[in-house]
Amino acid sequence: MFSSPRVEVPNLVGSSITGAIRQVSDKHLNIRILTEKEDSDLLPGTVIHQKPTAHQKVKPYHAVYVILSKKPSRKKTANFLGKDRTKAQKELERESSPYKIFSIPSSQKSGIIIGQYPQPEHELKGPLKLYAAQHQKQHFVFPRLIGKQLGAVKEFFDTHDIPLHVNTTRNSCTDTMFIKEQRPLPGTLISLEEPPHVQLLV
Numbered sequence: 001m002f003s004s005p006r007v008e009v010p011n012l013v014g015s016s017i018t019g020a021i022r023q024v025s026d027k028h029l030n031i032r033i034l035t036e037k038e039d040s041d042l043l044p045g046t047v048i049h050q051k052p053t054a055h056q057k058v059k060p061y062h063a064v065y066v067i068l069s070k071k072p073s074r075k076k077t078a079n080f081l082g083k084d085r086t087k088a089q090k091e092l093e094r095e096s097s098p099y100k101i102f103s104i105p106s107s108q109k110s111g112i113i114i115g116q117y118p119q120p121e122h123e124l125k126g127p128l129k130l131y132a133a134q135h136q137k138q139h140f141v142f143p144r145l146i147g148k149q150l151g152a153v154k155e156f157f158d159t160h161d162i163p164l165h166v167n168t169t170r171n172s173c174t175d176t177m178f179i180k181e182q183r184p185l186p187g188t189l190i191s192l193e194e195p196p197h198v199q200l201l202v
Contacts, residue, residue, distance in 0.1 A: 006057035007059070012066060013047050014046065015047050017047065020066060029064055030062070030063045031063070035067055038070055076123060077119070077121065080120075080128075085132040097124075098127040102132070103133075105136045106134060108135065112132065116131065139190065140191075140192065142184045142196065144182075147178060148179055149179075150173070150179060151175030162198060164198050183198065
């Protein structure tokens, strides 16, 4: 019996899978894909390894096994919500992940991450954006007290734990007396975190 003539295996490394199929078909060989490996420098579907190697002689219809490149899977975002800004920064720098942090006014504790984009467990296509709380004092306009009865004013300020210092030009001071002067002046901005020093003259 006569043995079949041997066929030289073509060099498939660097070819696209379409080109590789065409080459092996021309040589009367078969192609088998073993697996895919991530490679960001190559187009998906590029042959990065083959067996048998190029120029080996094999029988017709012999299988050539190849490994193809594929796109690296995108990173998924971790959950930074509720974390401290400094800890989040250290974690991202340790992983060499690009990020941007923005401070936004909030009633929450300063430095706590209250928002992120993309959301946790979503694909990260660019720098991660984190939004950190920046606590701001809440200000109020101090009311006009002149002409009001002392008793009603005392009751109002007691509910807000703001102490009053009352002075009078008379011998005695009663809750039915009316306020003549006040400090702070009406319209002054105050913060309840630092209660104002309220002085009244009746």
